[in-house]
Amino acid sequence: MKFSIKLVLSTMIVLALALGFSGFYFVNYVFETSLEREVGQSLDESSILSFAFETAALNVPLKYSVMPDSVVEEIVSKLEMGGQGGGRLLRIADEEKNILYTSSGFTADEGLLPQTDEHTKSYRVIRAQDSFYVHTCVSINALNRNLYLETMKDVTGVFTERAMGFSLYRKVTVAILLTGTVIMLFIASLLTKPIRLLTRATREMAAGDYAYRARQVSRDELGQLTGDFNRMANALEENICKLEEEIEAREEFMGAFAHELKTPLTAIIGYADMLRSHKMDEEKSIMSANYIYTEGKRLEAMSFRLLDIIVAKQEEAQMQETPVGELFAYLREMFAEKRDVDIRFTHEEAVVKMEANLIKTVLVNLIDNACKASDGGMTGVVEVTGQTEDGGYRIAVRDYGIGIPEAEQSKIVKAFYMVDKSRARSKNGAGLGLALCAEILKIHHSELRIESKEGEGSCFSFLLP
Numbered sequence: 001m002k003f004s005i006k007l008v009l010s011t012m013i014v015l016a017l018a019l020g021f022s023g024f025y026f027v028n029y030v031f032e033t034s035l036e037r038e039v040g041q042s043l044d045e046s047s048i049l050s051f052a053f054e055t056a057a058l059n060v061p062l063k064y065s066v067m068p069d070s071v072v073e074e075i076v077s078k079l080e081m082g083g084q085g086g087g088r089l090l091r092i093a094d095e096e097k098n099i100l101y102t103s104s105g106f107t108a109d110e111g112l113l114p115q116t117d118e119h120t121k122s123y124r125v126i127r128a129q130d131s132f133y134v135h136t137c138v139s140i141n142a143l144n145r146n147l148y149l150e151t152m153k154d155v156t157g158v159f160t161e162r163a164m165g166f167s168l169y170r171k172v173t174v175a176i177l178l179t180g181t182v183i184m185l186f187i188a189s190l191l192t193k194p195i196r197l198l199t200r201a202t203r204e205m206a207a208g209d210y211a212y213r214a215r216q217v218s219r220d221e222l223g224q225l226t227g228d229f230n231r232m233a234n235a236l237e238e239n240i241c242k243l244e245e246e247i248e249a250r251e252e253f254m255g256a257f258a259h260e261l262k263t264p265l266t267a268i269i270g271y272a273d274m275l276r277s278h279k280m281d282e283e284k285s286i287m288s289a290n291y292i293y294t295e296g297k298r299l300e301a302m303s304f305r306l307l308d309i310i311v312a313k314q315e316e317a318q319m320q321e322t323p324v325g326e327l328f329a330y331l332r333e334m335f336a337e338k339r340d341v342d343i344r345f346t347h348e349e350a351v352v353k354m355e356a357n358l359i360k361t362v363l364v365n366l367i368d369n370a371c372k373a374s375d376g377g378m379t380g381v382v383e384v385t386g387q388t389e390d391g392g393y394r395i396a397v398r399d400y401g402i403g404i405p406e407a408e409q410s411k412i413v414k415a416f417y418m419v420d421k422s423r424a425r426s427k428n429g430a431g432l433g434l435a436l437c438a439e440i441l442k443i444h445h446s447e448l449r450i451e452s453k454e455g456e457g458s459c460f461s462f463l464l465p
């Protein structure tokens, strides 16, 4: 069952119970009050009648010392006249509680007589045929007689009013419940709107639409839930995007790896086949063996680089406070033999937290690339600088060589990516150097910044926090 229907049903049940009980209580209260009033009036009337009887007894001729039954009947039959509706219902009994006179229509039994004595008045509500009456009984003392006067007053109206009250209240309750159901359906639909929107969002997301978000239509707890759900969906979408990118990168990597493996292997297999199947002169044999050797070397270098990348990915950096001077001294010594390019080192002294061996690998790669890019032109100058700036220490490698086209700049960090494949291969490159640098910088919470202009040169730098 829908939540909104449950809400409507439970509200209606509570409302029906409340209306039922309050209605019953109210109608009954009105009835009891009216009946009490009628009883009061009946008792008053019987008191008045007994007084009237006693007054009438005073007029009885003096010859009687005790009032005879015939006089009693005469007075009662006179009292019978009058009252509402053209006559009273009276009954009178003597001291022995024997009935002396009964008005026609007085149908009550004699149940009240035994309960009444000289000092008490008694009453009860009785039902005779389809009518209700207040039946009273009082004692009268007149002319040495102790008589009992009973009256019957029709109170059917009070009972009819109660029945009408119940019937009216039932109709009002049904009308209120029907209108209430319509109003509650509308309110429940408004209240459960955030739930419906959330359900729709979960279904859309389950069907693969990760960008779908639930609309926030309220500021209450359900609104907050929608907000939290959307935040969760954002995080989920971000992670899924990352995973998809990672899978794509891995697939690209595998493709490039297979391709890079194929080129040297084809050369190696081709030359080896030539060597074993043809008789070649010595010069050609040496040349073939040479190809096999250089291509094999290239494969070896590539596998080492790949290993380095895998290790860098898994490694946790062992950061140490390192004086930058030490790093630069190592690089100066390393490239001291390089004659074709003028490598200039300048740095600001500082102590920086780093894994020195890994940062050396990054810088050797960057300087190597800068030298390769400067190679063969008038622009054989490479500047390696280190200086403090906001947020850390920046080390930069600048060359004035061939530069990198803008469209390629974002791709060169990917494994096996080379801007000019034949040029890179001729210099023993496999497109893995910058990928390794990026991995090493990642564990230093840093990244490569590449500024380059085709034909003017490039600047590769990174900031060590």
Ligand code: ADP
Residues within 6 Å of the ligand: 365, 369, 370, 373, 399, 401, 402, 403, 404, 412, 413, 417, 418, 419, 420, 424, 428, 429, 430, 431, 432, 433, 434, 435, 458
């Ligand atoms: P490789 O082993 O080929 O040098 P890298 O990952 O180090 O691989 O470099 C990827 C590609 O980026 C290179 O093949 C080259 O085309 C380009 N590149 C890298 N550094 C420079 C630079 N300083 N100037 C111009 N091109 C560069």
